[in-house]
Amino acid sequence: RLSRASLVKLVGGSQLTVVPATAERPPRIVLHRGSLTAHVQPGARRALALTVDTPRGSVRVTGTVFGVDVAAQGAEAARVEVSVLHGSVRVAERDAVRAGQRWRSDGTREALDAAQRARLGRAVTLLDLVGAHNSGQLRIDSEPAGAAVRIDGVLVGRTPLVAALPAGQRTLELSLAGHTPVREFLAVTAAARLSRRYGLAPLPSQAPDKPTPRARAVKVSVEVLRARAQKARAERRWRAAAAAYRQLVQRSPRRAGAARLSLAELELVHLGHPRAALAHFARYLAQHPKGLLAAEALWGKARALRALGRSKAEREALETLVRRFAHAPQVTLARRRLRALPR
Incomplete structure (x- = not known):
């Protein structure tokens, strides 16, 4: 600052x-x-x-x-x-x-182009997150070190690190190649000093598939796809992760809501495809308007619209987020963005 x-x-x-x-x-x-x-x-x-x-x-x-x-x-x-x-x-x-x-x-x-807009948009999202005046401080360590740290879906660095966070409810995620990801919801207050240390467990080795009935085979395939997607994401192999999430979505379009949002985030943040990301966020909201991840989907939709330069539609998405999910972790950033948008 x-x-x-x-x-x-x-x-x-x-x-x-x-x-x-x-x-x-x-x-x-x-x-x-x-x-x-x-x-x-x-x-x-x-x-x-x-x-x-x-x-x-x-x-x-x-x-x-x-x-x-x-x-x-x-x-x-x-x-x-x-x-x-x-x-x-x-x-x-x-x-x-x-x-x-x-x-x-x-x-x-x-x-x-879309990739350049997305790069600037990612940087500004990070600045909005860590640059708030009304903020607390979070110290994060992990064993082993080097885990990627995301706050509200925004990559802020790798462990060990100290980050300033706006007051409010925050989602903390850690990921490291070959280890099980960690997610925690934090209540951050102004001037708070929080400290977290995580022991990251290695991913279990996958046993070879055994002949099973068709229903069991489908279930195993879904689990393998999900593990493949999570592993690729932890290793920062974004295209491979997106391909695995895409297969999950295609296999069960209505039931793979979390996979659809993970795919949308990859398209928006790492692959520079805001139009594709917008389609996935919108599809989730159409299928699950009151779903557990609806606030996250609305925030993603607004960010995709921002990357596409569609300010009016972005404002509408942000206003919907603030109105419907007043206590969601993303609302503080949404309100700040609304103040910056031209009317």
Whole structure:
């Protein structure tokens, strides 16, 4: 967090210098190489705006979601790309880059594709989650270490780690290749200091299938598919996991609600297919409007619509989530997003 209005996420290996804000000047980042995503609250005062300097010019904003990538090849030859998800920015005091565009330092520009929108959307979701003012702190350890940690479905890092969390009900998930995933629901209060340590059990080895009646064979196949999907997901083999979940959904379209939502999350977050994700979220809601995972499906639907740039439909989904599931873990983020959306 650079100021009350500016949140920044960096990609590992990035090199930068941070110049703090003063009474006369907003915060400034000098990005030498690497990538960042920034979220500046709309309507921010000049002193709370943000400037990013690169070897090929400056990016100045007062309210937007954007990304900057610098491939360093020396100050004169560095390649710079600016991608804008919401709002607009000005590059080098002359070129305006608007929502849905990518600008390059060679003067070319193009529309953001679905994968680029999804990448920016994932980064902003993480910033919204960990950048809340009204937050507690969670320390997470696991044995073995290196487990992926997700809060409300958002990847925040790997164990051991310390994360800031908005107050409210949160869903914590840990996954590690070859080990049984863990899920816990946490009640986070402002200024709380929580600590969790998990012993991750190895996945049981799969015994070879024995000849069984047809019904038993189908049941075993479903279990094997589910284990295959979970194992691939824990190992970050996203396409393999999606393929296994897809088979589960095709086998039992109405009964595989959890598998459908897992597939939708993979499509949205890891495969860059927000349109396919939206279809799965919508299908779940049509089949299970009052299901146990309906709030999660509505939140996913809103995020998919956001990635597709459909702000009006996104607002409708968020308002439905807040109205129908006032105590769901996702509501705090939904309300914050509603405040940022234009009417």
